[in-house]
Amino acid sequence: MRNLGSELSDVAIPLKSASVASERATKGFTDALRIEIADEYAPVSVDFVKPAGIGTLFVGHAKNYLDHEPKLPQTVYSPEVVVEAVLHAAAHPQRDVYAGGASRGMAWFGPSAPRVYDPIASRLGLRAQLTSEPRRAGNSLFESGIGLSARSGRHGRVRESSFYTDAYTRPASARAALMGVAGVLLVAAARRYVRETQERRLTRFLR
Numbered sequence: 001m002r003n004l005g006s007e008l009s010d011v012a013i014p015l016k017s018a019s020v021a022s023e024r025a026t027k028g029f030t031d032a033l034r035i036e037i038a039d040e041y042a043p044v045s046v047d048f049v050k051p052a053g054i055g056t057l058f059v060g061h062a063k064n065y066l067d068h069e070p071k072l073p074q075t076v077y078s079p080e081v082v083v084e085a086v087l088h089a090a091a092h093p094q095r096d097v098y099a100g101g102a103s104r105g106m107a108w109f110g111p112s113a114p115r116v117y118d119p120i121a122s123r124l125g126l127r128a129q130l131t132s133e134p135r136r137a138g139n140s141l142f143e144s145g146i147g148l149s150a151r152s153g154r155h156g157r158v159r160e161s162s163f164y165t166d167a168y169t170r171p172a173s174a175r176a177a178l179m180g181v182a183g184v185l186l187v188a189a190a191r192r193y194v195r196e197t198q199e200r201r202l203t204r205f206l207r
Contacts, residue, residue, distance in 0.1 A: 001046045002089055003030045004082075007103040009050060011110030011117070013073070014125040015066075034095070045093030050107065051082045052100035055151050055158035064135055073128035075102035076155045081162045088169040101164030 008020045009027035027048055034046040053072035056079055064070060077100040085099035098104040110117045151158070 001033075001044055002049055002086055003047070004049050004051070004086070005030075007050050007052055007098070007106045009048070010107035013121055013129075015070070015129055047089045047094050047097055049082070049086055049089060049097045049099060050103050051085070052077055052098075052103035052106070053155065054079055054082055054099075055155050057151070059155075066130065067135055069131045069133040069135060070129050071131050072155045073125065074156060075100065076158050077102075077162055078158055078160045079150070080160065081165050084165055084169050098168075099165055100159075100162045104164055 003026060005023045005026045006019075008016060009023040012020045030046060030048045037044050037046060053074070053076040055072070055076045059070050059072055062070075082099045085097050089097045098107065110121075
């Protein structure tokens with residue numbers, strides 16, 4: 001069983017108090033359900049999937065009381081990143097599954113350093129969620145003015161993949177990529193060492 005929440009079950013951001021409350025309630029329900037099922041020895045896994053900001057119509061379908069059109073704060077990922085995480089959890093049960101490296105980072109940063117996180121979120125969190133567009137007329141909560149599109153196009157850059165999620169769901173490919181990067185860095189370091197050695201020898205010779 002997979003319950004879908006978000007990073008807001010672990011950390012709070014401004015303008016999302018209602019969402020934070022509901023996400024934490026969902027996490028509490030999921031944790032309690034996991035314990036109850038374990039007591040019954042039922043062959044069912046209960047996972048909680050926590051995406052970062054996803055470039056869907058989440059914001060566009062909410063009632064807006066602000067003076068400007070809202071957006072999701074960066075980092076924003078494509079819906080496919082969440083799909084990969086959910087499918088992986090279905091085949092490899094986990095207690096908590098983070099979709100997008102930003103989700104994992106926020107979930108660690110907020111609880112680990114609240115006195116640092118809170119002022120940063122207070123100062124930057126509001127501006128990061130507002131566009132320069134004035135608020136549209138109408139009420140998107142009851143009547144959509146966006147149409148049937150899958151993405152809003154208002155969140156800035158949307159990352160089509162996440163290295164963290166790829167590494168989590170496809171560890172063999174991640175190891176190969178890391179080995180490739182390490183190989184490139186090693187070759188570059190070796191070339192630099194040879195060049196600097198030759199320059200030192202030349203300098204001593206000229207002296």
